[in-house]
Amino acid sequence: MDQETFRPPTILPASDRSIMIQFNQEISEYIHQQVHFYSTLLLETHEDKISNLSPAYSSILIRLKEGISIWRTIAKLKQFFNENHEIKVTDRTRIKIPVCYEGGFAPDLARVSAHTGLSIKQIIHKHTTGKYLIYFLGFSPGFPYVGGMDPNLETPRLESPRTSVPAGSVAIGGKQTGIYPIQSPGGWNIIGRTPLNLFSWNQAKTPALPMGASIEFYSITDQEFHDNQESLF
Amino acid sequence: MTVIKQGFQDLVQDLGRNGYTHVGISPTGAADKVSMRIANLFLGNQVNDAVLEITLFGGTYLFDMSTTICLSGSHFTATIRGDDVPFNKPVTIQKRDILSIGGSTSGARCYLAIQNGFSVTDLLGSSSTHLMSKTGGFRGRNLQKEDQLAYNEPEKRYFPIDRKFPIDHNRSIIRATPGLQHSLFDKPTQELFFSKEYTVSHQSNRMGIRIHGPKIQKRTPEDIITEGLPLGAVQVTGNGDSIITFVDHQTTGGYPKIANVIAADMHKVGQLRPGDVFTFELITMDKAETYYLAQEQILK
Numbered sequence: 186m187d188q189e190t191f192r193p194p195t196i197l198p199a200s201d202r203s204i205m206i207q208f209n210q211e212i213s214e215y216i217h218q219q220v221h222f223y224s225t226l227l228l229e230t231h232e233d234k235i236s237n238l239s240p241a242y243s244s245i246l247i248r249l250k251e252g253i254s255i256w257r258t259i260a261k262l263k264q265f266f267n268e269n270h271e272i273k274v275t276d277r278t279r280i281k282i283p284v285c286y287e288g289g290f291a292p293d294l295a296r297v298s299a300h301t302g303l304s305i306k307q308i309i310h311k312h313t314t315g316k317y318l319i320y321f322l323g324f325s326p327g328f329p330y331v332g333g334m335d336p337n338l339e340t341p342r343l344e345s346p347r348t349s350v351p352a353g354s355v356a357i358g359g360k361q362t363g364i365y366p367i368q369s370p371g372g373w374n375i376i377g378r379t380p381l382n383l384f385s386w387n388q389a390k391t392p393a394l395p396m397g398a399s400i401e402f403y404s405i406t407d408q409e410f411h412d413n414q415e416s417l418f
Numbered sequence: 419m420t421v422i423k424q425g426f427q428d429l430v431q432d433l434g435r436n437g438y439t440h441v442g443i444s445p446t447g448a449a450d451k452v453s454m455r456i457a458n459l460f461l462g463n464q465v466n467d468a469v470l471e472i473t474l475f476g477g478t479y480l481f482d483m484s485t486t487i488c489l490s491g492s493h494f495t496a497t498i499r500g501d502d503v504p505f506n507k508p509v510t511i512q513k514r515d516i517l518s519i520g521g522s523t524s525g526a527r528c529y530l531a532i533q534n535g536f537s538v539t540d541l542l543g544s545s546s547t548h549l550m551s552k553t554g555g556f557r558g559r560n561l562q563k564e565d566q567l568a569y570n571e572p573e574k575r576y577f578p579i580d581r582k583f584p585i586d587h588n589r590s591i592i593r594a595t596p597g598l599q600h601s602l603f604d605k606p607t608q609e610l611f612f613s614k615e616y617t618v619s620h621q622s623n624r625m626g627i628r629i630h631g632p633k634i635q636k637r638t639p640e641d642i643i644t645e646g647l648p649l650g651a652v653q654v655t656g657n658g659d660s661i662i663t664f665v666d667h668q669t670t671g672g673y674p675k676i677a678n679v680i681a682a683d684m685h686k687v688g689q690l691r692p693g694d695v696f697t698f699e700l701i702t703m704d705k706a707e708t709y710y711l712a713q714e715q716i717l718k
Contacts, residue, residue, distance in 0.1 A: 199598050200678035201706035203648040210643055224440060237439040239646030239669050246646025248439070252714060255707055322442040323644065323670030326551055330644065330670075367551060386553060389542055392441050 191219070193266040196259050199246060204259055206245040206266075212332060216243045217320050221397045222272045230265075234258055240321045240396065242330070278398040282364070284313075284355050285410040286377040293343070293374035297357060300340045309404055311335040312355075312376065317362065317400045322392060327366035327384035329394045334362040346372030353379045355402065366394065377402075380410050419536075421565045425477035425519065430536055430555035430567070433466045435544035439646070439669040446546040446554065446666050449473075449624060450527055450688030453491030455717050456583050457531035460488040460508055462575050465717075467535030468545035468555075470567070472528050474691065476519025477561070479530075484513045485572040486533045492525035492689055508577040525589060525689030534570035548666055549624060583716055589686040593699045595706050597652060597675030598645075602636045610634070611676055612700045616660070620692040624666035626653075627690055633658030636674055644672040650679035650687065652698075662687055682709035 192209065199205040206223070208216050224240035227247070237248040249258060286294065286309045298305055317333040324330075334357070342358045350356070350371035355364050358373030365371055366384035383393045394400065405413070421428075431454065434447025448454035448471055455465045476494055489496060489505045496503040496519045503509055503517065505528070511517075522528065538545050538556050547555025556567055600608060610632050619628035634654045647653075651663040653673035662679060663671070664687065677698060679687055690696070 197598075198595075198703050199646075200648040200650055200681070201595055201703055201710055202681045203646075205598055205645070205648075212643060228440070236436040237445055239439045241645040241670050242643050244643075244645045246439075246648065248436075248445070248648070252711075255703070321670075322440065323646075324442060324668050326442045326553075328442050369550060386541060389438055389441055389443060396440075 191272065193263075196262050196266070198255050198259065201255060202249050204247045204249070204255065204262065206247065206262070208243045210243050212242045212320070214318060217318065217397075218274045219272060220245060220321070222270070222274060224396075226270065239323065241323060242320050274397070278395060280394065280398055280400045282379050282381060282400055282402050283405040283409070283413065284377040284379050284402045285405050285407055286312075287407045290354075290378035290407075290410070291376050293356075294376050297338065297340045297374050297376055301337060303337065308338065308376065311338055312362070313402045313404050315362075315401070319394055319396055319398045319400065321396050322394075325365075325367065325369045326386075326389070327392045327394065329363060329366075331361060331363050331400065334360065336360065338362070340374050342372040343374065346370055350375065351378065353381065353383065355379060364394070366392075378410070380413050419482065419567045419569060420480040421477055421561050421563055421567070422480055422516065423478035423518075424561065424563045425472055426475050427473040428477060428561040429471045429473075429547040429549075430468050430538050430545055431471045431547060432468045432545045434665070435542050435546055435548070435554065438542060442669050443542070444548055444550075444666050444669060445649070446548045446624075447544070448529065448546075448688070449665055450491055450529070450685040452585055452685035452713070452717065453527070454529045454531070456506065457488045457490035457529045459581065459717070460490070460506060460577065461486060461531055461533050462577055463531060463533065463535060467531065468538060469532070470530040470536060470561070472519055472530060473526055475521040476528070478516060478518045481511045481513065481515050481517070483569070483571070485511050485569065486577065487511055487517070488531045489528055490531070491528035493523045494528045495520035495523065522691070526691040527688055532569045533572035533575070537568040537570050550666060585685070585713065585716060587686065587689070589689050589694065590696045591699050592686055592696050593680045593683050593701050593706070593709070594650075594652065594677040595680060595701060595703050597677045599642060599674035600676050602638070602642075602674045603634065603654075603676055604637055607634060607636075608676070612698050615695050615697055618690045618692050618694045618696075622690070622692060624664055626664050626667065627662040627687060629660050629662065631660065634660060634676060641672050642674050644670050647671045648675075648678055650681070650684055651675040652677040652679070680706040680709060682706070682713045
């Protein structure tokens with residue numbers, strides 16, 4: 186990454202116990218690399234001060250440990266971001282995710298088709314040819330915020346969210362696509378389901394779909410979904 | 419401890435599951451951590467020992483082993499063998515004693531601490547229950563009739579009975595600092611926000627406290643880019659309603675935040691119950707930190 190163009194982030198208190206680190210407020214792979222690099226580095230170097238850290242598209246929120254002063258930490262972080270780190274990004278993990286876009290696994294496919302004017306075949310084609318980047322995990326355990334969806338697939342969220350979306354559901358919410366790793370409430374249009382187990386509480390620190398990974402979807406049949414279920418778990 | 423009669427929402431909680439928001443796991447923990455800590459302090463426990471968080475009305479519980487308990491937080495009617503149980507005092511429990519907890523006479527929650535804590539399977543370093551993901555605590559849910567919640571063996575111990583904790587419990591005034599996106603709201607809107615009364619909605623839960631008050635409109639219709647959510651952030655939704663981000667919150671969100679409840683008043687948020695009326699008081703970040711540090715001193 187070009188060091189000359191790195192602009193240190195804006196660092197400000199978000200509450201009296203948390204600090205917001207704002208990079209350029211845009212959704213891009215360039216800013217994502219900075220967020221990814223620094224959230225990893227901060228977790229390694231500031232473990233004594235940070236109780237929780239939430240990277241997002243273009244920011245990192247830090248929640249302080251008990252008794253740690255907010256202003257002193259902000260001053261130290263400002264110094265830290267002026268230390269000219271070499272922003273390195275390790276090779277991206279590539280993950281291929283089988284998705285069954287059929288029947289009961291895809292209750293909102295017709296809605297997406299009606300909204301986008303695309304046939305179901307076209308929707309599946311566009312969804313499976315995309316190359317996606319996991320910007321960060323948030324919302325619920327292991328939930329990846331995925332960028333890179335074909336803008337033609339954009340479909341508004343459901344008017345009222347479902348109280349329960351099954352684990353493995355693949356969905357479209359506005360401009361974004363995503364996967365629900367665990368059963369949870371959700372308001373996105375469900376267009377398919379993967380038989381893969383994408384979140385394990387025993388391995389919470391090393392999620393199956395990590396920040397910075399690139400993912401692709403491929404279509405499987407209902408039969409393949411059921412055949413593969415056991416072995417893929 | 420066997421549940422004979424189920425309460426409204428009895429949850430095993432501690433100070434929370436920290437260190438995992440970057441993988442989307444909510445910090446959770448007791449809704450009123452001040453009362454939870456006080457209950458543990460009266461028993462000479464570790465502050466993080468697991469307690470039972472009792473919301474609105476409690477149940478009836480049979481103890482299988484003699485021990486010592488302490489109730490703290492909002493006052494609920496509570497009896498053992500027909501005698502009223504005092505709050506903020508260690509109470510001796512004999513084997514086969516039955517504790518009956520009724521309704522609250524003030525705020526939303528009280529805490530039942532027990533010597534050396536309740537014992538549940540540890541999940542990522544915490545005993546806290548997270549209801550949305552149905553994990554942690556006792557089988558990821560509230561206690562139900564016939565559940566048996568284990569507790570650790572007590573030992574002979576001196577209890578610090580006469581401690582006083584001068585904590586501000588007035589939940590009609592909740593102090594807040596400016597939120598991260600307060601400048602997305604014009605001056606009159608900010609003044610409106612901090613001058614009007616709010617009523618707590620029935621749709622509140624441990625993820626968020628929904629409040630009814632003036633409709634708050636931001637200057638421009640665009641949403642913000644999704645970012646990490648601080649505890650206590652007052653989020654303004656698209657239709658102008660406000661939600662206080664609470665202990666079981668999602669780790670990230672895209673609504674603008676007009677204000678943030680100060681750490682020293684988060685315990686008051688944990689005591690808000692549907693129908694409660696309150697106002698926000700705007701204070702500076704410096705004062706907020708001073709109040710936080712002063713409260714930590716009291717709870718040492």
